[in-house]
Amino acid sequence: MTNEIDAAEGQLDIGRYIGKQVRKYRRVRSMTQQVLADRIGVDRTMISRCETGERPIDSRDVLYRLAGALSVSVGDLTGHADDKANPATAAFGAAVPNIEGALMAAGITDGSRDPRPLADLVADAQRAPKILMQCDYATLGAMLPDLITDLYRHATGGGDDAEAAWQALIPVTFSAGLSTKLLGYTSLAWIAAQACERAGNVADDPVGQAGAQYLLAQTLLTQPGAAAASLAQSAGAADRLQSSLTTDAGLQMYGMLHLHAGLTAAAMGTDPSEHLAEAIETATRTSEHGDAFQLNFGTQNANIWAMSIAVEQRDGGKAIEAARLITPDAIPTEDRRARYFVDLGRAYALERKYPESLSALLRAEYTAPQHVRAMPQVRELVGAMLRKARRDVMTGELGRLADRVGAA
Structure with a gap:
């Protein structure tokens, strides 16, 4: 009882x-x-x-x-079920069943229409990660189903286009996996990550293979009890693929795998410093704005992840110190810039500096509204601040932000 x-x-x-x-x-x-x-x-x-x-x-x-x-x-x-009706991401959510069907069918269709020309598909495949990093989920969701289906039809059709189609499937399935993971469709993210792994293996592309392992590790980290598996996935892939990740893009993905391993170690309550140090050292050997899935691995991005790791350790002061090493206006993508401001807001909240926290969260929302309004951690933090605030704040900036992120 x-x-x-x-x-x-x-x-x-x-x-x-x-x-x-x-x-x-x-x-x-x-x-x-x-x-x-x-x-x-x-x-x-x-x-x-x-x-x-x-x-x-x-x-x-x-x-x-x-x-x-x-x-x-x-x-x-x-509250993922409620988030499906979130106006910020409703357009992407409406596309999810078609994305799932396209990945499962892998190009097997009723043949009622011919696939688009491969050159057009390759151009869209190259755009997909850029659209993702701009946090434009509505545009990405609309383009993914047909793009996936048509690329699979070229890839499995046995023609001269097969090799190029498999190569183009790598950034497309990566974008599908990361976007669905970010928006809470974890089972679909896993399917997309496996599709990315298949494409990377068929194309014999180490960067694509590393991207798939990064996706698989990211998806595992969303599951209860799977942090150790996520760490093994990312750290193991970095060790296994290191010798083949020799290009600039390859080094970027090697660094991203270690950044993820560092964050996972922090989530497990263990020391992330070895992985973070390896990523920072790798950043000195790559260009700041690379082309590995538009993730923009580099010294500044490593510092943003250092903020995330400090927040994961509930050390707001350390995260704020890491933030001082970053020039937010120089962060090239909306995804990373929004992440910077969200983690800065969380860090200030840990230090009970709520006006500064609200200011950072508002800048995050301004940078990437679709992305930030769909983030459970933002809704959780804004709601907590709202419940601490006086009633008259309900009509101010905090109250309006709470309404937009679904916290009130």
Whole structure:
């Protein structure tokens, strides 16, 4: 019998936040707050504060442990089902079934139309990562299904175009995988990552192979209990492929694999410094603005990841120090610039500097509205700040941002 009723059941309940979902699934499982706290190794008062929205769940480690203890997916807690109706990403969400079908069918169609000329498809394939890094999910979602299908038809048709088509499938499936991962469609991201791996292997392209491993590791990190597998995927791929990643783009992907390994190590509570140092050293041997999937690996990007790692370790001061090494206006893509401002906002919140946090989050939203308005960690942080604020703030910048990101 559940004999522990939430201490603050009648308190202000504003908007969507992860703790509300935790409370719902805890009750479904007939679990007390104390039992849940014991299962994930925290104090009961932390569970109580999370469930009432007083404390945001802003740690990947805590989020994944909660999902595991409650036997639900991360998406069940972050509200992915509701995010499908988010106006910021609704156009992409509408395209998801067609993207999934195109990847599964791999070019097998009813033949009612001829595929577009390969030259046109290759041009769009080269554009896809750029559109992704611009965070223009609506445009990307609209183009991916037919682009995937037509490239597969050229690749599997047995003609002279096959080799070029397989090569073009690498950036397209990479873009499909990373976009669906970012927006919470993790099963589809895994399918796209495997398609990228296949294309990289058929084309015998080490950069494509490394990109696929990066995608697989990124997708694994979204799953409860899979952090160790994610670390093994990225670090293992870096070691295995290092000798073949000798071009500038190859070095960039080698560095990205180590950046991901560093972030994963931080999420696991272990030391990320070796992976971060390897990435930073690699950055000195590459151009700042490379062409490996438009990820723009380089010294500045490594510093942005250093911010993310410090935030993952809940060290706001360290993240703010790393931010001082970065010139935000010089960050070349909207994706990375938005990530910089989001992590800066999270770092200021960890230091309880809420006006500075709000300012950084507003700049992130201005940079990439589709991307930032769909980020659960932004919604969680904004909602927590809103619940701490006075009622009159509801009509100010914080209240308007909360409405746009779905926190109120």
